[in-house]
Amino acid sequence: MSRCGATLRSKPRRSKRIGIEFLNRGEDKTSLMKIFLDTADIDEISFAVSAGVIDGVTTNPSLIKQAVEKRGGSIDMEEYIEKILSVTPGPVSLEVISVSYEKMVEEARLLHNRFRRYGQVVIKIPVCSSLNGVDNVYDGLRTIRRLASEDIPVNATLVMSPEQAILAAKAGASYVSPFAGRIDDYLRDKIGMKRGKDYQKSDYYDFNLMWRIESLNIDRVLSSKNLSSPKDVYLDNEVREAASKLNDNGVYSGVELVRSIVTIFRNYGFKSQIIASSIRNARQVREMAEIGVDIVTIPFYVLKDMLIHHKTIEGINDFVKDVVEPYRKIFTK
Numbered sequence: 502m503s504r505c506g507a508t509l510r511s512k513p514r515r516s517k518r519i520g521i522e523f524l525n526r527g528e529d530k531t532s533l534m535k536i537f538l539d540t541a542d543i544d545e546i547s548f549a550v551s552a553g554v555i556d557g558v559t560t561n562p563s564l565i566k567q568a569v570e571k572r573g574g575s576i577d578m579e580e581y582i583e584k585i586l587s588v589t590p591g592p593v594s595l596e597v598i599s600v601s602y603e604k605m606v607e608e609a610r611l612l613h614n615r616f617r618r619y620g621q622v623v624i625k626i627p628v629c630s631s632l633n634g635v636d637n638v639y640d641g642l643r644t645i646r647r648l649a650s651e652d653i654p655v656n657a658t659l660v661m662s663p664e665q666a667i668l669a670a671k672a673g674a675s676y677v678s679p680f681a682g683r684i685d686d687y688l689r690d691k692i693g694m695k696r697g698k699d700y701q702k703s704d705y706y707d708f709n710l711m712w713r714i715e716s717l718n719i720d721r722v723l724s725s726k727n728l729s730s731p732k733d734v735y736l737d738n739e740v741r742e743a744a745s746k747l748n749d750n751g752v753y754s755g756v757e758l759v760r761s762i763v764t765i766f767r768n769y770g771f772k773s774q775i776i777a778s779s780i781r782n783a784r785q786v787r788e789m790a791e792i793g794v795d796i797v798t799i800p801f802y803v804l805k806d807m808l809i810h811h812k813t814i815e816g817i818n819d820f821v822k823d824v825v826e827p828y829r830k831i832f833t834k
């Protein structure tokens with residue numbers, strides 16, 4: 502069935518997989534949140550699969566570069582991708598490397614034809630593949646449309662706004678990937694915070710705190726001025742700056758970006774699945790699950806981040822210490 506155009510969800514989707522998944526979508530208890538691993542490292546993928554928690558994999562050229570470098574640069578890439586597909590129990594996203602419509606279509610067909618016999622190949626296409634905001638602006642969308650009409654599943658990547666997500670879904674993307682962590686990075690950059698100095702990549706971005714700071718900033722500007730009418734307040738440059746500094750065109754965080762897309766897709770029954778991407782910590786995963794996103798794709802370290810809690814470690818230490826001899830004997834017979 503072609504995925505072209507804005508198709509409607511006709512009946513509730515049901516996951517056939519078992520494993521650690523979360524109920525989502527409030528009204529539709531049959532949908533489960535899936536977890537993809539955001540890596541091209543076969544060791545990480547195999548380990549996570551053996552723990553039974555992974556439903557798919559997302560890669561990109563930067564992740565493939567890391568995997569290649571980890572292996573000293575020598576890698577038979579085709580064989581390596583075959584292995585990734587063979588061990589992964591669900592979709593594996595592979596990205597094209599060009600930015601023009603013709604080349605992206607060609608590369609997508611090549612990847613799909615070459616690897617589909619090893620697993621579920623999904624082709625990652627940038628929602629907008631322009632390198633300068635002028636050329637190739639529509640090539641991503643046109644490529645998505647073309648591939649969808651050929652039944653090649655597409656993951657629209659580098660989605661940074663709800664508007665881009667709407668266009669990707671309308672073009673027929675099977676998956677849409679909003680990059681939550683990169684939006685949080687951008688919002689911190691906007692107020693002069695430097696990654697590595699003021700915050701680390703894996704730090705949670707507290708957008709609730711930022712909301713409060715924004716409203717305090719606006720109050721501060723207002724109290725320093727004598728603006729009498731709502732019109733003067735609305736048009737005042739300093740007020741406007743204070744009101745726009747902590748958000749990206751109304752998006753206050755990566756989590757809020759995903760929340761907006763989930764709401765819009767639900768409003769209209771868009772069939773594209775949303776992959777919350779660029780996830781940096783466990784708390785983001787929790788918040789994405791609360792929103793009811795279809796899928797989160799997480800780096801390997803976030804899996805551990807989701808599992809470790811100091812009180813669990815304290816508890817297991819106490820239990821291990823408290824094992825009394827008569828109880829131990831049961832296990833030594």
Ligand code: E4P
Pocket residue numbers: 539559560561564658678680682683778779780798
């Ligand atoms: C998604 O598919 C991307 O591979 C990924 O989530 C990007 O994450 P990053 O912003 O941490 O590089």
